[in-house]
Amino acid sequence: MRQKADAACRVLPDLSGAALKVVRVAVDEVRARVLTDRFQDLSRMLDGVELEIISSHLHADHQTRGIELQIRNCLPETDTLIARKLGELAYGVYGSEAFVSRHPTSRTEDRYTECDWLGFTPDDLWYPSHARWMEAHGISRPRLRTNTMTTLMNMTVSGTGLSLLPCFMADAQPELVALTGPLPELTYSEHIIVHRDVRREPAVRKAIDAIVQIYKDLSPSLLGCFEKSTLTAAE
Secondary structure: HHHHHHHHHHHOOOOHHHEEEEEEEEEHHHHHHHHHHHHHHHHHHHOOOOOEEEEOOOOOOOOOOOOOEEEEEEOOOOEEEEEEEEEEEEEEEEEHHHHHHHHHHHOOOOOHHHHHHHEOOOOOOOOHHHHHHHHOOOOOOEEEEEHHHHHHHHHHHHOOOOOEEEEHHHHOOHHHHHOOOOOHHHHHEEEEEEOOOOOOOOOHHHHHHHHHHHHHOOHHOOOOOOOOOOOOOOO
């Protein structure tokens, strides 16, 4: 009976929410940046549907009507949820122009052992593949650590060290230099997740289609194809 009631709530949300056509999407700060960078276009495509961007690193609970959508790079583990691929998002190694000019080794493969690095706190589980990548490249404990990607980028801009950053965010910073280009091993597929019971709701469908279009429009920059100076080992 409880499962049936929850399903009914998902299909028939509260009346005020239905009247306002509110769709809530859970994202972390990187994916929030994807949406907000093109929010004017997104708003136009929503055509009357109100979008609430909910900041969250945790897997959202789709069983209740707390949120309708979530964007993440892993597929759902239950058949009650449906995933639609949005595109791919790449990361690369970046440093500030000031740091690179002071540390010639940052232009070579010696950057992994000779340069200061910035990263995430040990208890931050949101980017485990980054920690494994750094360990595989012999990078010692990051000199400064944080638990947010925005702060990590700000520390990199300040000239404190090198870091792994989303290409679309870092390439837009004139103070940063791309030292590797997009890394294939740190390029992830992005998916939008929705519960089966609400996927046909008109407002939800419109929100999904709009977000898909935003990712399509931003695909070159998300993949690191933005025109940006890249320093290779040969240089």
